[in-house]
Amino acid sequence: xxxxxxxxxxxxxxxxxxxxxxxxxxxxxxxxxxxxxxxxxxxxxxxxxxxxxxxxxxxxxxxxxxxxxxxxxxxxxxxxxxxxxxxxxxxxxxxxxxxxxxxxxxxxxxxxxxxxxxxxxxxxxxxxxxxxxxxxxxxxxxxxxxxxxxxxxxxxxxxxxxxxxxxxxxxxxxxxxxxxxxxxxxxxxxxxxxxxxxxxxxxxxxxxxxxxxxxxxxx
Numbered sequence: 001x002x003x004x005x006x007x008x009x010x011x012x013x014x015x016x017x018x019x020x021x022x023x024x025x026x027x028x029x030x031x032x033x034x035x036x037x038x039x040x041x042x043x044x045x046x047x048x049x050x051x052x053x054x055x056x057x058x059x060x061x062x063x064x065x066x067x068x069x070x071x072x073x074x075x076x077x078x079x080x081x082x083x084x085x086x087x088x089x090x091x092x093x094x095x096x097x098x099x100x101x102x103x104x105x106x107x108x109x110x111x112x113x114x115x116x117x118x119x120x121x122x123x124x125x126x127x128x129x130x131x132x133x134x135x136x137x138x139x140x141x142x143x144x145x146x147x148x149x150x151x152x153x154x155x156x157x158x159x160x161x162x163x164x165x166x167x168x169x170x171x172x173x174x175x176x177x178x179x180x181x182x183x184x185x186x187x188x189x190x191x192x193x194x195x196x197x198x199x200x201x202x203x204x205x206x207x208x209x210x211x212x213x214x215x216x217x218x219x
Contacts, residue, residue: 004212009205011147015113016202018144019155023076027142028104031113032072032096032120033156034088035163039064039178040171064173069182070096072112073159075196080159082186084179090124094137097125101140111142113154120145155196162189 018029040063070083070092081100085092104110114120121143125134146153167185172178206213 003215004209006216008147008150009209009213009216011145012150012153012205013202015144015146015153016200016205018111018113019075019198020201021111025106026108027111028074028107029076029111029113030072030074030100031154031156031159032070033114033151033154033160034068034070034117035160036066036068036088037168037178038066039173039175062173065175067175067178068092069160069163069168069178071156071159071163071186072096072100073156073196075155075198078190078193078195080186080190082182084175084182086175088119090119090127093119093124094128097137097141101137107140109142110140111144113144113146113156115151115154116145116148155198158196 021027021029065086068085068088070085072081073079081096081103083092083096083099100110100112122134122138122141125137128134129137151157163182163185167181170181172181
């Protein structure tokens, strides 16, 4: 592993400290990320499963474009939100943040763990909302960015891993079907109340990356 910078360690600890906060309905903590995916269909109709025979699928497939899945998860409650879009722009980000705000009317502020993608900031709101509405929406969020090349710190990545295994690994040819499949998956996961038990703390990080902390100190 290359030498980690002081900026990286600072940003990492900030994320880990947020994860240690107790549950507070006035200030819920959510993890947000987005993932592109291809719309893929069969060139030849698959052969369905029969008694004594497994289902069969031809190796050849067709691509029908791409889509993006926006996902947020509240680790301490197991509450999830998802939006399947045809594209990834500031407009989709703004709409998703509005939906999160509406989902937490009692919260004074929503803390959001996310990466530094070029649309992941309050400036996106000003492109699609009136200044007064954009300003109000900005003040509803506290953004905490994960360090560059440290997506493993974002618990939304764990959700996308489960989504990929349980849903997206199949061929899905249309945007409408992708929406149905993903929304059904999220509904089932929310109903089951699947929470995330994060175990990696700031103290663990200092033990694991001890040599990096020592290397950046000025003696």
